[in-house]
Amino acid sequence: MQRKHAVVLGTALSLVVSCASQQSDTELYQSQDWVTDGVFTQGVEGPAVNRDGELFAVNFARQGTIGQVSGKGKAGLYLSLPQGSTGNGIRFDAQDTMYIADYTGHNVLKVTPDKTISVLAHNPQMHQPNDLAISDKGILYASDPDWQNNKGQLWRILPDGQTQLLRTNMGTTNGIEVSPDNRTLYVNESVQRRIWAFELDEQGMIGDPELFYEFNDHGLDGMRCDENGNLYVARYGAGEVVILSPKGQLLRKVVLKGQYPTNIAFGGKQGKQVFVTMQKRGAIETFTSEYAGRSFNRHTL
Template sequence: MNKIVANLTLIFSLLVNTSFSQEKPESLFTSSVLTPVKSFTSGIEGPGVDKNGVLYAVNFSKEGTIGMVTPDGSASLFIELPAGSIGNGIRFNKKGDMFIADYTKHNILKVNMKTKAISVYAHEPGMAQPNDIAIDDNGRLYASDPDWKARTGKIWTIDKNGNVNLLETGMSTTNGIEVSPDNRTLYVTHARQVLAYNLSKGKISNKRILYEFADFGMDGMRCDVEGNLYVTRPGKGTVVKLSPQGTVIREITLIGKKPSNIAFGGKDGRTVYVTMQDQGNIESFRADLPGREWRMSTR
């Protein structure tokens, strides 16, 4: 009898262990469709995630709007921007305020998330267009400013009082922009290069090339908590993960071909959202680490 019980115990143990060993690990870096195709216009950009995990992107259904997306992919209108304004990059500060690069009116707009009131946080006539924006832990904003017609670009900073200062000029068309987790490096894309600058109290120095691609362009980018950069590559249909030292760690293949920008969110900050211009929608995939800005906004 004891032998039978022992054998049954052994069989049960083997079955349990086999069951656990066959459990599939979480699927990382595999993109899937989040929102329906053409739910946004081809000008879809942003994106940004608030402290409650709600995702926002510009140009929902029509130009000049901001759409909101729930974790299950349900999209709806959040706000309409003032007449003539069209948004591009979106960021949130620690207080939960939304900032939008309004490229047609040369503004940075601020949105009170409780009342949905929209105000002009900063205005700079010298901008060709504020394109993408980044934010550091102290609430300073940084804006890329490409002039697509002249093929030139600038970088601006906006302090917590809305004062605008020029950081860099004489560049090629600047586009994506991001701050490192330690707030000591500012990253900017222009041409096919990812540039890195030393960053200190809103000032930059020691300009250098972090990485240069041989083909295709780049658009928006975000850092994870360890400083790895996720860079969107329109035309190629991928997101490249670069180390802080400028080494390609991996390249994530998307479903669409024209990713414009990227953000981290979800319940643990490890869901990556990518806005797709050719599909007019948002794709998402799981990453191994949370996003730097997600951690900043949820502390």
């Protein structure tokens, strides 16, 4: 009888564990609002998380601002950019310094933790710096689209502000990200719907591009990697985030509430919470991934 009870108890426990696992699985990749409609402008973009786990995005309430989100529905003004500047992509370095792609001022701005704003990089050849990626060595990469001519450029920016034009005559360069091992730079072309992979050397210089993935419809926007090297791609107009393996295999499509995702950031206590800025809604959605962002517990999320 004792053995029978043990079998029944073991079966019951297995069912509980199984149900819990299934419940956990269903909670993954289910998008919900983190910041509701209209809190940011329709140009909300550039989500990034600092070392304290606070989320930032551009264009809070009006253009030319940076908003700070300290929790669900808790958004406020962090700072206003200088006149003539409008932010797009944001990234943080190991010292919690914020870098902003200023597409109207044709700059990359630097903001210290005490909110001192300066121009890190400016080059007359820049069309409009759009999105940023940062390596573990603090090297910035900037996409630089020319929307009128459906072309784009790619820039390398050193911590001292030196700029180098890495690539010209690309398509409309937009989303950009560095792989977890710092050996690959991903750059997408929004209008042409292609993602390119460039090999990176120790100095952060690129090799020849290889076509990583090509879509048949809708635009491409911001991208981020998780700790396993999977690439999360905002599919503008499709209302989804697509997850691709390091080998370029389609792993999953995460359906969003809005149709126009612009960019992605990882955050949360375990680095597994994904934040997605939503153009036209002026909102930020969130879902939970199985994996943390590539830089969780390293230098930046």
